[in-house]
Amino acid sequence: MSRRMFPVVAALQPIWLRKNFLAQYTSRAFSSQILKSPSLLSLDRADSWCSASKQSDHLAIQECSNNWTAEIIDGKAIAEGIRSRIASEVRQMKELIGEVPSLAVILVGQRRDSQTYVRNKIIASEEVGIRLKMIGLPENCTESEVCNALCRFNEDPSIHGILVQLPLPQHLDEAKILNAISLEKDVDGFHPLNIGSLAMQGMEPLFIPCTPKGCIELLLQSGIEITGKKAVVIGRSNIVGLPKSLLLQRHHATVTVLHAFTKNPEKIAREADILVTAAGVPNLVRASWLKPGAVIVDVGTNPVEDPRSEYGYHLIGDVCFDEATRIASAITPVPGGVGPMTVAMLLYNTLESARRAFKFTY
Structure with a gap:
């Protein structure tokens, strides 16, 4: 079968055949060599609900003190490690074929x-x-x-x-x-x-969108648990918000998506264990939006005029960084967080x- 025919043929096939066809095109072993993100198929589990709702134990949330400072998730350093392993693979490919x-x-x-x-x-x-x-x-x-x-x-x-x-x-x-x-x-x-x-579930794309995949990799490489956590995604764009919410669900987070028509967004955001912002609004998320100890992934890259900068502007995120570092347990900076990933x-x-x-x- 011609590879160029794949989109047409795959669209006409029943789901179980498409699943097998996609699996042939997906390199699971390769992913484990460079990234910590597992194959999505390996994450699939059947939902099994208890007949009676059982309240889970919650970890105590550390109360913020005056000297509390969030861990900075260094996307630049993590990305450099990944790029180094990619460069090694490219060199081997060139040498061998x-x-x-x-x-x-x-x-x-x-x-x-x-x-x-x-x-x-x-x-x-x-x-x-x-x-x-x-x-x-x-x-x-x-x-x-x-x-x-x-x-x-x-x-x-x-x-x-x-x-x-x-x-x-x-x-x-x-x-x-x-x-x-x-x-x-x-x-x-x-x-x-x-x-x-x-x-x-039961399907795996040939490619996962880069920014959402990079966010997941940041969390995994920082040792942050996703399964069972309450995640809130601010923004529902096709580029970040939508695929990010889908990917978090595949990693078994409970996901809420906020958008411009959401009522009481501040209250909902404050419930998040993991908060992902991709609204494109500078400093939209203030301290009052954050749950103490939350993990913040700031995808916002908003240019602000800066005549002192080489390019005439600098980038800031959707989150008010100074306020967030006194409340969150971990946060990605802008720049140097999600962008390099x-x-x-x-x-x-x-x-x-x-x-x-x-x-x-x-």
């Missing part, structure tokens, strides 16, 4: 944050030995121009991963463009079949895609 993974990036427009993200991806790709090709298109480009670029990358066997930097200008149909990416090269994990597989997961997905394409094992 004379090939290296290749990533294609399409950047539309001149958004400063998007340019920063792409610049970081270029640097990181070069560091680990992954080839990167980039196409820059003007803000007013047509949908056809973007899709034509995608089509060329889809058909190029030397390209193993394709990334369209989001968000796109409003006149472009984001869903249509993402759907045009070859499923086997969707290293951002946003193809509908990848998201659908993420949502369903997102890039590391992109490199990981690209390497895994190349391994499938080359049928590379050793």
Whole structure:
């Protein structure tokens, strides 16, 4: 069967056949070598409810004192370790078969944050030995121009991963463009079949979206328990909020999603053992939103004008960091938290895609 036929065939097959087909394309052993995140299929468990509700014991929450300071989850250091292991895999691939993974990036427009993200991806790709090709298109480009670029990358066997930097200008149909990416090269994990597989027990996507996967890896590598915890995700975007909530559920957290229409968001957020913010609103989450001892994963990357900075701005998160460090048990900083992990997961997905394409094992 042609690999290019996979999206069509998979969509027509019954669920049990699709599950087996996806499993053939998923490298579980490879994941355990570089990441701590297990195969999603290995996490699947049947829900077994007790006939009578039994109250669980709660760990005592440490009361905050004046000298309380949260542990800083160093995403930069964790990502460096992952990138080092990816670089080692790329070197072995080059030595054994004379090939290296290749990533294609399409950047539309001149958004400063998007340019920063792409610049970081270029640097990181070069560091680990992954080839990167980039196409820059003007803000007013047509949908056809973007899709034509995608089509060329889809058909190029030397390209193993394709990334369209989001968000796109409003006149472009984001869903249509993402759907045009070859499923086997969707290293951002946003193809509908990848998201659908993420949502369903018994299924495993070819790629998990990079930022949500990076958040999970941060928690796991920091020794933070997810199973059974109450998690609150602020934001429900297709890029972070939605897939993050699905992934937390696959890791057996009890998940609540807050959005702009949620009533009493502050009260709900204050119940979270794990709080993930991806609203894109600077300092939205203040001390009053936080449960003492909570773990905070701040995905917000909000540019603030700063003439002293090299690029004319600096980034802050959705969480008021100074207030949060006096209440939370652990927190990711901005920058230096989730951002480096997102890039590391992109490199990981690209390497895994190349391994499938080359049928590379050793």
